[in-house]
Amino acid sequence: MGVQLGDIVTKQKVELEQLRGQVVAIDAMNSLYQFLSIIRQRDGEYLRDSKGRITSHLSGLFYRTANFVEAGIHPVYVFDGEPPRLKARTVEQRRVARTEAAEEWKRALEEGKVEEAKKFAQRAGRVDEPMIKQAQTLLGYMGLPWVQAPGEGEAQAAHLVQRGDAWAAASQDFDSLLFGAPTLVRNLAITGRRKLPGKDVYIMVSPEVIELKSVLEELGVTQEQLVDIGILVGTDYNEGIKGIGPKKALELIKKEGSIEKIAGTEFGEKFEVDPLEVREIFLKPNVTDKYKLKWGEPDPDGIKRFLCDEHDFSESRVQTGIDKLTKGRAERGQVSLKKWFG
Amino acid sequence: MIVAKMADSKVWKICIGATVNLIEEAAFKFTPEGIKMRAMDPSHIALVDFELPADAFVEYNVKQPAVLGINLAEMYKIVSRAKAEDELIIELDQERNRLGLTFKGASTRKLSLPLIDVGETELPEPKIQFTATAEVSAGVLQDGLKDAEVVGDNVRFELNNNGFFITAESDKGTAELKLVKGDKALIKLNLKQPARATFNIKYLSDMTKAASSTDTMIISLGTDLPIQLDFPVAEGKGRLRFLLAPRIEAE
Numbered sequence: 001m002g003v004q005l006g007d008i009v010t011k012q013k014v015e016l017e018q019l020r021g022q023v024v025a026i027d028a029m030n031s032l033y034q035f036l037s038i039i040r041q042r043d044g045e046y047l048r049d050s051k052g053r054i055t056s057h058l059s060g061l062f063y064r065t066a067n068f069v070e071a072g073i074h075p076v077y078v079f080d081g082e083p084p085r086l087k088a089r090t091v092e093q094r095r096v097a098r099t100e101a102a103e104e105w106k107r108a109l110e111e112g113k114v115e116e117a118k119k120f121a122q123r124a125g126r127v128d129e130p131m132i133k134q135a136q137t138l139l140g141y142m143g144l145p146w147v148q149a150p151g152e153g154e155a156q157a158a159h160l161v162q163r164g165d166a167w168a169a170a171s172q173d174f175d176s177l178l179f180g181a182p183t184l185v186r187n188l189a190i191t192g193r194r195k196l197p198g199k200d201v202y203i204m205v206s207p208e209v210i211e212l213k214s215v216l217e218e219l220g221v222t223q224e225q226l227v228d229i230g231i232l233v234g235t236d237y238n239e240g241i242k243g244i245g246p247k248k249a250l251e252l253i254k255k256e257g258s259i260e261k262i263a264g265t266e267f268g269e270k271f272e273v274d275p276l277e278v279r280e281i282f283l284k285p286n287v288t289d290k291y292k293l294k295w296g297e298p299d300p301d302g303i304k305r306f307l308c309d310e311h312d313f314s315e316s317r318v319q320t321g322i323d324k325l326t327k328g329r330a331e332r333g334q335v336s337l338k339k340w341f342g
Numbered sequence: 343m344i345v346a347k348m349a350d351s352k353v354w355k356i357c358i359g360a361t362v363n364l365i366e367e368a369a370f371k372f373t374p375e376g377i378k379m380r381a382m383d384p385s386h387i388a389l390v391d392f393e394l395p396a397d398a399f400v401e402y403n404v405k406q407p408a409v410l411g412i413n414l415a416e417m418y419k420i421v422s423r424a425k426a427e428d429e430l431i432i433e434l435d436q437e438r439n440r441l442g443l444t445f446k447g448a449s450t451r452k453l454s455l456p457l458i459d460v461g462e463t464e465l466p467e468p469k470i471q472f473t474a475t476a477e478v479s480a481g482v483l484q485d486g487l488k489d490a491e492v493v494g495d496n497v498r499f500e501l502n503n504n505g506f507f508i509t510a511e512s513d514k515g516t517a518e519l520k521l522v523k524g525d526k527a528l529i530k531l532n533l534k535q536p537a538r539a540t541f542n543i544k545y546l547s548d549m550t551k552a553a554s555s556t557d558t559m560i561i562s563l564g565t566d567l568p569i570q571l572d573f574p575v576a577e578g579k580g581r582l583r584f585l586l587a588p589r590i591e592a593e
Contacts, residue, residue, distance in 0.1 A: 020385045072385065330495070333589040334542060336386040337568060340468035340587075 003230040005174040008246045009215050011208040016191050019207065020072035021336045023293070024185060025157035025166040028077040028146065030173060031189050032127045032135055035060025038190070044105060044118035049311040057131050058311060061138055062303075064189050066321040069144075069328035073188075076166060076293055077139060077146040079132060080153040084281050086237035086273055098126055141302035142325055145293045151286030155179045159287040168209070177212050178230045178282040180223060184210040219250060227282045228259040228275075237278045241270045295332065298325040344372050344408060344434035347401035351430035351445065353394065353575055355421045357582050359552030360573070361390045362418040364545070369460040372434075373407040376580075380465045388545050389468070389585040398576035400429075410434065410441060411460030420453045468585060472562040472570065473535035474501035479527035480573075481555025483508075486519035487547045493517045496589055497543045501563050502536035510543070529558055537563040539588040546571075549584045566590050 039056040040046060046054045065075060105120035139146050149156030157169040158181035168183035169176040176184045186208040216226060232249035234240020244252070256262050259275045300322045307313040348354065357379075361368065364383045368390075371378045376395035382388065396402040420443050424430060429446035435454065442454040490497040490510035494517075500507040505522035521528040549571055553559065562570035566588055573582040 015384060017385045020387070333540075334387060335587045335590050337382065337389055337468060337585060337587045338386050340470050340568060341466050 003174050003178060003235045004233055005177070005230065005246050008219060008229075008250055009174065009177070009210055010218055011186070011210050013206045014209050016068065016071045016073070016207060019068075019167075019185070021074075021334055022167040023074045023076060023165065024068075024168050024170045024188065025147075025160040026075050026077050026188070027153045027157055027169070027171040027173070027176070028079045028132075028135065029127055029153055030171045031064075031077070032057045032061065032131060034172065034189055035064070036127060036131075040118065042118075043109065043114055044120070053311070054131070055311050055313070057127065058134060058138055058307065059313070060189070061135050062142070062307060062313075062318070062321055065142065065144070066324040066328075067191075068188060069142075070324035072328060072331050072334060074295055074332070075144060075170075076160070077135070077144070078153040078157040078160070079136070079146060079148050081148060081150045081156075081286075084151060084237060084286070086278060086281065090236045138303070138306060141299045141306055143296035143298040143329065145295060147291040147293075149286075150288050152179070152281075154181075155282075155285035156287050157181065159285070160291075163289070165293060174210075175230075175235065175282075177210065177215060178227050178235070179285055180212070180282075182212050184212070186210070221250070221253060224279070224283065225253050225258065227279050228253050228262075230282070231259055231275045231278050232262070235278060235282075237281055238271070238273045238275065295329075297329060298322060300326075343403060343405055344410075344432070345401065345403045346372075346377065346399050346432045348398075348430045348432075349400050351421065351424040351428045352426070353398075353580065354430055354432075355424060356552045356554075356573065357392050357394075357575075358414060358418050358421050360549055360582065360584070361392070362414045363548035364388050364390060365414060367411060367413055367458060367460050370410045370412055371407065372404045372410060374404050376402070380467075382465060387542070387587045388549070389465070391467075391581065391583040391585070393582075394576060394580040398579040408434070409460075411458040412441065413455070413458055416455045420455060423451070423453065468568070470562075470564065470567055470570070470585075472537070472564045472567065473533070474537040474564070475530070475532045475560060475562045476501055476506045476521075476528065477530040477558050477560045478506060478521060479529070479555070480550065480553040480557040480559050482519070482521065482527040483559060483561075484547075484550055484553070484555060486517075487543055487550065489517040489519060491543050491547065495543060496540050497546065498538060498540045499561070499563055499569060500536070500538035501531070501533065501561070502538075503533065505531065506561070530560075535565075537565045537567070539563060539566050539569060540590075541569055541586055541588055545586050549586070 035057045039060045047056045047059055049055050068075060101120045105117055108117035108120055136146055147156060154171055154175045158176050158179035160166040161169050161181045161183060168185045169181040170185045170188045172186055187205050188207050190205050191207055216223065229249040231238060232241055232244050232252060233246050252262060303322055304318060307318050308315045365381045368379050368381045376393065379392040381390055424445045425447050427447065431444040433442040435442055439457050440454045441457055442452055444450060444452045486508040490508060493515040494510040494512035497508055497510045506528055508519040510517045553573060557574060560572040568585045568587050571584040575582045
């Protein structure tokens with residue numbers, strides 16, 4: 001889920017084309033989870049190969065990534081390592097929610113309620129260890145780099161941006177901002193014509209760019225205070241305080257100054273974990289400088305063996321994806337003029 | 343009121359013709375001082391900067407500044423109808439929200455196109471420290487680019503003490519153009535430091551194809567910096583300038 005800051009953060013809609021030439025650090029778990037929840041058959045069932053293995057995540061990773069490689073974007077996927085101790089509860093909650101959703105999904109299917117089944121199916125998605133390995137293998141064949149984070153993928157992605165190795169962190173969650181990513185881009189993996197869940201309505205989704213500096217300026221807070229706002233609203237590491245949304249949290253932090261001050265007020269007793277420990281996770285994240293980013297040539301034979309021979313993907317569609325990767329590769333090196341604007 | 347009359351429609355034709363392949367829509371700013379347009383292509387690789395001051399016109403009457411949004415493809419179809427040496431009168435029809443173009447030659451012909459809504463974001467002027475410039479014949483440059491296009495997608499421009507060089511290389515073969523000191527087509531060469539950079543040919547040919555081969559162009563370069571191309575406009579009074587971002591091959 002991540003921290004809910006959407007209401008108080010200004011987003012700038014851009015076209016995929018405008019990101020040409022940029023290196024984007026993508027939260028791999030976040031993307032795989034998204035693929036798993038949206039790439040489904042009509043009844044909500046996963047895409048599977050002839051051996052019954054789920055392939056929704058591979059389909060998403062391959063075709064969607066090929067699209068933005070074609071648009072001249074250089075993706076680097078960042079995988080989660082060990083989660084912080086405080087995440088245990090979130091992880092457990094998610095597991096329970098998934099199990100419940102899986103049961104509801106089954107029930108809806110038996111009752112023949114297709115739309116409802118699909119809704120629950122999407123909530124039942126789980127990215128497991130073999131899926132992660134498969135994703136890494138596929139990225140290797142695609143000639144794309146990936147980074148293993150020691151801790152949270154989003155923290156490591158933010159770190160890549162801070163070091164200037166990437167232009168932006170890509171995620172649907174706003175946590176990247178709390179981790180200090182100077183630039184966040186949302187909707188990258190779902191750009192294009194998309195169906196609204198549960199409705200027969202299609203909308204155009206474009207990437208959104210969020211600059212940390214402007215967020216802080218607009219809200220009139222420091223990075224520490226933004227993290228404190230997140231803690232009040234709730235993060236993956238704490239519940240947040242009931243009844244406090246982003247707007248109220250902003251107001252409180254501006255009035256009181258910091259979470260330490262708030263801990264001394266009526267809200268103080270409502271923290272179920274030490275807010276200062278949560279703050280540390282964001283301000284002193286567990287990240288590493290030991291990574292290498294190298295974009296290579298795609299390996300068409302490897303891709304076809306893996307996707308078509310092993311997982312029964314359509315050969316002609318995969319070829320289209322390979323063509324996009326090759327085209328994007330050929331256009332690598334084209335710089336944008338934005339570099340020279342003062 | 344906006345009325346602008348040019349003795350020769352060619353300037354307008356070159357400006358639109360060189361821009362139409364890069365940008366779909368453009369905002370032309372009409373002020374009492376003259377006409378300006380600066381725009382980037384959607385992928386932010388190329389920039390066009392056009393300026394025509396009031397004194398480049400035979401008649402120029404703009405009381406209130408106005409920004410007119412124009413679909414360049416439609417505009418190009420219209421200016422293409424002008425005959426050589428036709429006079430051109432640009433006129434705003436405020437009531438019907440149209441821009442009229444009148445060609446005066448053997449007869450008087452008038453065409454018009456609807457104005458469109460365009461965002462009014464002002465682009466800053468990029469800051470680039472070029473280290474070398476050369477003035478070359480447009481025809482020679484066009485030929486060099488056409489040669490390069492035969493073998494590849496990218497072309498390397500180089501200015502050094504010996505002269506101006508274009509090279510392209512791919513598994514299809516090589517192409518090379520040399521203009522050394524003393525060659526007639528190399529009109530001027532100014533070096534602070536030798537420079538070289540690589541560019542996408544397609545953008546360059548789009549930018550240069552509207553020029554007539556007898557024109558000259560000023561090329562500004564810096565190593566791994568964008569290239570700047572300046573076309574002569576209205577005896578040096580105006581400006582038609584292109585910037586194109588380089589390709590930089592990282593490891």
